[in-house]
Structure formats: structure tokens, C-alpha cells
Amino acid sequence: MNLAQFPWDPKPEAQPAPTPANGPPAAAPTSSLPATTTGYTQSTLSPQGSAQTLSLPGSFMPNNNPMGMKPEPGYVQAEPTIKQEPGLPPAHPGYNPANGSRPTAAQRAALALESQYGQRAAASISAIHSGMAQVNPNPAGQPQQGPRPGQQQMPQHMNQYRQGVAATMQQRMQQVSRPGPPNGLPPSQLDGPGDDTEEASPAAMDRAQIDEHLHAQIAARAKQMEGGGLMLPLSQATKSRSLAAKRTTADGPAQLDGGLDDDVKSEEADEDAINSDLDDPDEAGDDDEDEDDSMGHMMLCMYDKVQRVKNKWKCVLKDGVLTVNGKEYVFTKATGEYEW
Amino acid sequence: MASSTNNYYDLYRHGSLGVALTDALDELIGDERIDPQLAMKVLTQFDRVIAETLQEKVKSRLTFKGSLDTYRFCDEVWTFLIRNVTFKLDNGSHTVVADKVKIVSCSSKKTEEK
Numbered sequence: 001m002n003l004a005q006f007p008w009d010p011k012p013e014a015q016p017a018p019t020p021a022n023g024p025p026a027a028a029p030t031s032s033l034p035a036t037t038t039g040y041t042q043s044t045l046s047p048q049g050s051a052q053t054l055s056l057p058g059s060f061m062p063n064n065n066p067m068g069m070k071p072e073p074g075y076v077q078a079e080p081t082i083k084q085e086p087g088l089p090p091a092h093p094g095y096n097p098a099n100g101s102r103p104t105a106a107q108r109a110a111l112a113l114e115s116q117y118g119q120r121a122a123a124s125i126s127a128i129h130s131g132m133a134q135v136n137p138n139p140a141g142q143p144q145q146g147p148r149p150g151q152q153q154m155p156q157h158m159n160q161y162r163q164g165v166a167a168t169m170q171q172r173m174q175q176v177s178r179p180g181p182p183n184g185l186p187p188s189q190l191d192g193p194g195d196d197t198e199e200a201s202p203a204a205m206d207r208a209q210i211d212e213h214l215h216a217q218i219a220a221r222a223k224q225m226e227g228g229g230l231m232l233p234l235s236q237a238t239k240s241r242s243l244a245a246k247r248t249t250a251d252g253p254a255q256l257d258g259g260l261d262d263d264v265k266s267e268e269a270d271e272d273a274i275n276s277d278l279d280d281p282d283e284a285g286d287d288d289e290d291e292d293d294s295m296g297h298m299m300l301c302m303y304d305k306v307q308r309v310k311n312k313w314k315c316v317l318k319d320g321v322l323t324v325n326g327k328e329y330v331f332t333k334a335t336g337e338y339e340w
Numbered sequence: 341m342a343s344s345t346n347n348y349y350d351l352y353r354h355g356s357l358g359v360a361l362t363d364a365l366d367e368l369i370g371d372e373r374i375d376p377q378l379a380m381k382v383l384t385q386f387d388r389v390i391a392e393t394l395q396e397k398v399k400s401r402l403t404f405k406g407s408l409d410t411y412r413f414c415d416e417v418w419t420f421l422i423r424n425v426t427f428k429l430d431n432g433s434h435t436v437v438a439d440k441v442k443i444v445s446c447s448s449k450k451t452e453e454k
Contacts, residue, residue, distance in 0.1 A: 297441040300351050302448035303418050313408055315418070318448055319394040321355045322402070322427070324438045328356060329429065332398040336443075338422055340408040
């Protein structure tokens, strides 16, 4: 009994993984077996020995061999002929082949986690284990693992679980003590995604503060973007477009589709394009000019009549003020004739 | 272009008199010596007075000729841009020449309907 535990005792992490994992999947194939491992004594070994004769991949423990019931030498190489599962890892780090038994997915995951992250993964592994423990609450329901007495499993499992809990508690304590939000940044995450939930739970205040901080940061960033983009104050934008353009180019990657000037010009061009069906481009220029000159030469008046025959226009105006060449003329009636 | 409070156009505000008056009122408002409402009242008064004066006091007539460059009729407002204009003032019978004149003209019927 104790001998059976002996080989994998030094590897406490590896061990619990196989044990509970083996249970459920093994249970199905071994249904033919007497699953009555009532005790945790070696008496359970004998049915397992028979299980092996029944082509079940039970235990390849050396201490099983003495049972004499196994036709195979009890090593991995011998087994594959009988195996229903092909995927038995011959030798995994932290995995004792002596433990025999095929690892389930969960088990393999646990092993992988452990091998990759070692102690740090204790929490996750323990989580896997606890999940498996739920699935298979009765550790005795694993007839295959005769050499592994349930007594041994449970304590080990408990040990692991305790370790995991301790680890998580420690993490939690660290996080609480860590001045995360006050230093202006959400605490950096170094130890896996699981922390997020833990982190959120300790205090709602922290989260609120973090949210605030994030808002502030995003707002600041948005402001930055504005500064380099189109949302300049009107005075600045009109005063010095070239300056704005320079600014945008200085900002570099913020704007990739050309300077501000280009945009504005293209828009104007578009507007002109809409009108271009009716107006010549020359006219547009004239319009601009006449806006400039409007103060110089302008007539404000009422019209009585505006007539047109082909390109000849006649209009009768009244009550007008004419400003020409720096002089003002008023009239009560004016008639104009002009050709277009 | 009729102002909302009465039936007079406010287009004469764009003439030299109107511009000068508007500037003066702006300055007074800036110095907080008058209310903006008072300025608006002054301007509407200006609209009425200048229209009536032009209608009643002015007797001069003029004719002009030129080549029409641009014409526009929008919202009952005619806008002409005329080049090489020659104005003939009937009182002094002397002519005034301008290379370019912009004419903004509102319908006279509206004022008569008032």
C-alpha cells in the first residue's frame, strides 16, 4: 500500500491530476469490471489485475506485477495492443508513467499547465481538479488505479487544493495591498487573466476609479486627435490654414489622406462642380472678385420690371443708391439696357 | 429681404449709409451704451426712412448701359453683375463709367403693398 504511493509521492502536483481524471473515462470501459472498490486497500488491486486481463489498461505499476495476473510486463510498450485510447503520453515531464492510466483531456491540461507554469498554475490546476472532483465525487470509483489508494488521493488532492487556495489568497492580498488605482494606472496584470475577476471583486471603488481614469485617458487622447485634425477653432483655421496644414503634417500618422488644405479645397471644388453645369469656371472667379469689389461699385435699388429678349435685357429700377468710383448717386428711377 | 417687423427692405443697410450706421451702433453696443434691441429699432427706422426718402425726395433719373455678365434671380431678388457700364445722369448730363457694377434689386411691389 505504502509502496504503491511511494513512486509518485514526491510529485504531488502530477499525481492528483491523473487520479481524478482517470476516473470518469475509465469508468465507462471498465464497467464490465467490478467497480466495487469499496476499500482503499490493496484488495482493490486484485480486480484491477483482472481488469488487465480483460484488456483494460489498468495499472502498470511494478507492484501490480507481483499479482501475477498480468500477462504483460506492465509497461507502456506492452500495452498499446490492448489500448482503446491511442494517446497515452509515453513520458511527460512531471508525469510518472508508473502512474499508468491514460490521461484525460483535463488531466493533460493540468499537466501541461503545471509543466509550463509550475507553481503559478497551481490555482488553475486546482480548479481543474475541483471540477473533476465534482464529476467524480467518489474517488473510490476508479477501479483501474488500484495501486493508488483513495486515501492517498484525497489528501493529495486536498493538499493541492489548499495550495491553490493559498496561492489565490496570496494574490488577492497582494492586489489589495497594491496601490493600483491611486498611482493613476490600473494595476498591471502579470499573472494571467483570472486575476481580472479577482481584482474586480475586492472593492467597487477601485473599479470606479479605474473607470474614471480610463475615461480621462480616452478623453485626453481624443483631444490630441482633434488638435491634429479638422476641429480647430474657427479663428485659427481661417487665420492660417497653412499653419494648420503644417500642424497636421507635423502630427504625422494621425492624418494620412492629405493636409487640411486639400480637404477644404476639394470640398470647394465639389461645390463648384455642382454649379458647374450652369456657371463657367470664369464666372466663379468673377463672383469672388465682385464680392471683393462689392463695396466699391454697387447699386441697391428696387426693380419695377425686368425683361429679357434673347440676350438683351431691359430693366426698370427705382429708389436706388448707386455707389461708383467713390461717389454716391441716388435716383428715383433708372432704366438699364445690357446684353448678356 | 423684408424685415420681419415692417414692410421695408433692409437692403439699404448694405449701402455706405447703412454700413456707417451699423458700425456706429455696433460700437455703442460694444461700449454698452445702448441695448442691442435699441440698435435694431434704429436700423428698422433707417430702413423705413431711407426708403421713404428715396421715394419721395429724390427726383433724379438715370440710365445705364453695359454688358451683363451674371444675372441671378432668387427669392424675389435680382442680382446683376454688369461690366463696362456707362451711367447717364439726366440732371447733369454727364456720364459715369465703371468697369464693373453689381446691382442688387428687390421687388418694388412688396413695398407698395405695405
